[in-house]
Amino acid sequence: MSYLNVPRLTFSGDFISDVSTVNNDPQHYNNSSFEPSFQQFGKGSQNGWWNPEGGATFGFQNCFVKRITGEDGTSTSDPLLDGIIGQVVCGAEGRNSGKMVDLDPQQQMVSQLWGVTFRILTAKNELLLEGKIEPTGFRDLQMRQQSGGRVNGQPLGGSWTSVLEDVVWGDLAVNSPFLLALKNKTQGNKLSINLNGFGYYYSHAEDGRFSLGRVLGSLGPWFFNEPQLFAPTRRLYGILSNGGSIFFGTSNFLFDKNNARLSIDMGSSFPVSNSIGNVSLTTNLYLAVSKKAINAPSSPNSVIVASTDIVLIGKIEYQNGTDWLNKTSAILDFNNLTAEAVAALENNQLLLLGGSSQANQYVVIAREAINGLVVRADNFVQRLDTNQTNEVRFYAYQFGKPLQNASLDITLEPATPVSPKNENTPPICDIPGNNYPAAGLSFDANISTDENGLAILKLTGNRIDSPRDYMDGQIYTLDYQLSGVTPDPASGSMMPDAFIAIHLRDYFEIPEKPVWSDIKDIMVQFAHLYPIMSKFFIDFSDPNAMIAKKEILTFAFDRDIKDPIYMPVTRDLSENKRLTILKWLENPIIDEQVAVTKQKTIAKVNVVEEIALTETITLTNNQERLKNAVRAKNGSNFSSPEITNLFEF
Template sequence: MSYLNVPRLTFSGDFISDVSTVNNDPQHYNNNTFKKSFQEFGTGSNNGWWNPEGGATFGFQDCHVKQITDEEGNTSSDPLLDGIIGQIVCGAEGRNSGKMVDLDPQQQMVSQLWGVTFRILTATNELLLEGKIEPTGFRDLQMRQQTGARVNGQPLGGTWTSVLEDVVWGDLAYQSLFLMSLKSKTQENRLSINLNGFGYYYAHATDGRFSLGRILGSLGPWFSGEPKLFPPARRLYGIVSNNNNVFFAASNFILDKENARLSIDFGSSFPVSDSIGTIALNTELFLAVSKTAIGPPPGATPYMVSPDGVLFVGKLEYQNGTGWLNSTSGIVDFNNLSHEVLSALKDNQLLLLGASSKADQFVVIAREAVDGIVLRADEFVQRLDTNQTNEISFYASQYGLPLPNHAIYITLEPPTPMTPKLQNTPPICDVPGNNYPADGLTFDAVITTDVNGVGVLKLTGNSIDSPRGYLDGQIYTLDYDLAGVNTDPASGSVMPQNFIAIHLRDYFEIPETPVWADIQPTMVQFANLYPIMSKFFIDFSDPNALIAKKELLIFAFDRDIKDPIYMPVTRDLSETKRLTILKWLRNPIIEGEAIVVTQQKAKGEINLIQEDTVTETVPLTNNQLRLRDAVRAKNGADFNIPEITNLFEF
């Protein structure tokens, strides 16, 4: 089961993401070259980018339940039929909001939600449902917005999929037939939740939406043994490329054979004409099953099929304007499928077709992968300390069925080159590369799926000693593929799909009696990267200021990593460094001369790394190039955006 299954609830509204942007630039992490101007608003590495005083907060604003779908597939948006419709979706009450943070300044493409509470309340603040969203990073970054993106700044959208843990059902929940149906069907007191975010404002426009974005959400049952951070679904990939922009790039769908129902999610991929989900597309869209395998990659030349070459599932009855997408979250159910369609979908590709100027031809806008293969990793974002071993579950399927006894190849991306100081504009300091030393990670190069199509990788972090100098630890990227199956060229139009992002923290030994010099580099870095703290709460670079508020800091540094109060907000601190800070706070000792020695030692290590670790001649892989370009896109590259009404006219 997943958020696509029934009973299902959809909601929409805004999200706020008051991210800090000083920490978007790796050069700002170098304490030796940091300047106060890096904390000021503006563009480029001479300042703190577009939101230097952000607090990394994430929350829901003006969100409401829009629609429910019962177990028979009946859809309703009438609050008289069930009291859950129209109710308020919000975050925690009386506690810190959740956080949205990057894994690292050199890995910004898996931004994660941490400590986010999800609640549904009545207008009189009575609880209906509450749960904690398991930390999850966004995936399926793709082009969404056709026009107006230069106003708000960000035409891309991304998807967070997760589970609600420790679900609490309020007293009034028992008056909702829908909620009771959902409660009876889901397992382990978890629910599947999906959040599609787009239209994010990082431009300081005059309409008051700065740091806001649009969010389309859905909630459904979750079953034991399923992945937590993506739906166990089949996938459509976009193949129409217009000015190098691919729309309908990735869409999840499931086939419920028992109830003859196909449910597909266009909420993460349907092109919109502004930042609040207005649809201006005029093309007629259809779902169909291909009678023969087709595998063209994305391209500007349309791939056409004739009606004789497909079996039609149905017409996509979307509506122009803001109502349809914001009410349905882009999820469409095709009920009462014929036996012929059900049979064809067992081992043939699903297609999204658009009408063309030729009466006997349809444009293939999106298609399922060749042979219906899907391979995805569940825990695809990893934070590792020395000698820590984590498990990553991989799920392999073919046309929605588990793919047992198949080998999965795991490979470490080659090292990326150091970016020398003279090549930066403006030149501040050298920027280190990634994926070295290779022996920082231990893992099996081949794992095999079990009878359920699940393979488990054990990933161990080994001791590394500041390979990036002023940046703690190292960023590693693992790629994975099924043996004998080439990665579909249509998957991942903006960023690669099959990768694991890892932050391995530096080895650090907890001192017997920590002194200020032991934690000073970390605390100064906090003060540099999060000016909102030093301006409005405490100057982390001043040991006396820390001592004055040590009880509060002990409380914050002693939280669970999933707690929104947890320090640091970026979650990039190793456990041993965190414990060292706590140890110092409980017995603060200041030794001034040791600070100078530590700084000089760190500077020497950086120079050594620059000379000996990597060279400029290391070529970037296709995945590395796509990740680099995705970072540029996320942070405001100038897009050439076509007009939406002409997007699929051929």
């Protein structure tokens, strides 16, 4: 039943994401035009952006368990009632920290966590619980800060949902009734975990929080036949726009009919006035069930409902200041629902309303998906090699129940053309387009759900030969929707809600006896994109330096892809290229430089022929939204407006 089910634990604190930014710019991948200035700190794409020496690390800092919720839906933050409250949440001990990396510079909107260990310890460093977070990409990017991120530089927030695998229960776990109840209820030795991140600092501000952000976390049981990388819940979509921004954009909620309970996670969407979670909102907020369908898209125009058209559930009792959000993670439980509310919630939309309970009408701030439909891909980020077939899991629900025998349409986004990067004067080089050649992927255009609402898409990568010239492989985007059903216009206010992001790697044969020239371009590019490695560990562009440290390099390149030590940190090499590097390290041969220009030129000619057919194609709505979301993520399209009054009724 997801992280919103009970028993549930919430925690909060900081996360660190020391990402490297040299690799944010596609032009930096071109070895022939790379400049040393691209590794220097600075604003804009003619240098290393805002953190060129980042190591891609991800971890928890100053995080503590704040609250637990029991089987009866009641919550407590009193450590005298359970010793788990107040304990330390942290990452691995004595091992490398986890990593956060983009799928590709041309797909930065699914940044994934890799190799992250989650632990709860006592103040004496005694283990209570430990698990490994299954790699997962963030979703539900939405506006969070009313101040527009003037200090920290990033007013947006996003969510990672996953499972903890291989859970270890510490010896002292028996002293916590909560942990015992959680262990007894969950299945498959997994737990459901959700992380809502916001307030991230890419600004080098004087308060010392550079590369830090705020995280609100939740932990609950996981059950068989459930998705692993998103919560099988119902969803609210924000529809009231303020100055072009939508707050309360996406919120998950769970309706437990048997226990007459509604649990809602507003920790991903509740507006804050600064980067550490200060709430300054003054609007009266209510949850209610609509007696009639509301299908309005997002708009600055208010949608009004009369009190006679709703079944009121209750007021959201939030408090101003930093304590409420950070102590509760903005997860609210409405217990002992009335019989009328329970009956209405089964097949009617939940609403988030603003206004006064004394009035006869309310303004709709957010509404449930049209007809209660939720369709999501579970493992929606895919890395593919030639002739590799992966299975993508889709789940469909209607008002929280599995949608059986439903048909899903899968389509490839149109190709985007090669274009120069206009921000540079003159442009360094052309930037490749995406989604070509179309023959690079094989998949069924239509799939159907089973009795659990699950549909499986078999996705096969076919041979492609450098369609992006100086960048390995190609980025593809698949869209999906229920057959004959128009996607909800309010979903995905910042970025597309229903897509699969794929990096298909170039075809590459492992040489029988690899020499330096076989891997030179790969290693030089790595040295360019991750200067922290060259400055503090090894210059990957120097074969002799690699030979001097071949034992440790062999160890790193031989790790499982989920291991935090795995190289390359970006996880963007095909298996054959990785094995070729390992093979060369086993018997390193430095040959004379061989001409590879001809091979590159041929590949580029092929690209031009393909793109000539697509130069006039305009971007789809989803492609425009992805493009704008990337700009938003990197802070290049925000004027940082101060929004003081979100909802004026």
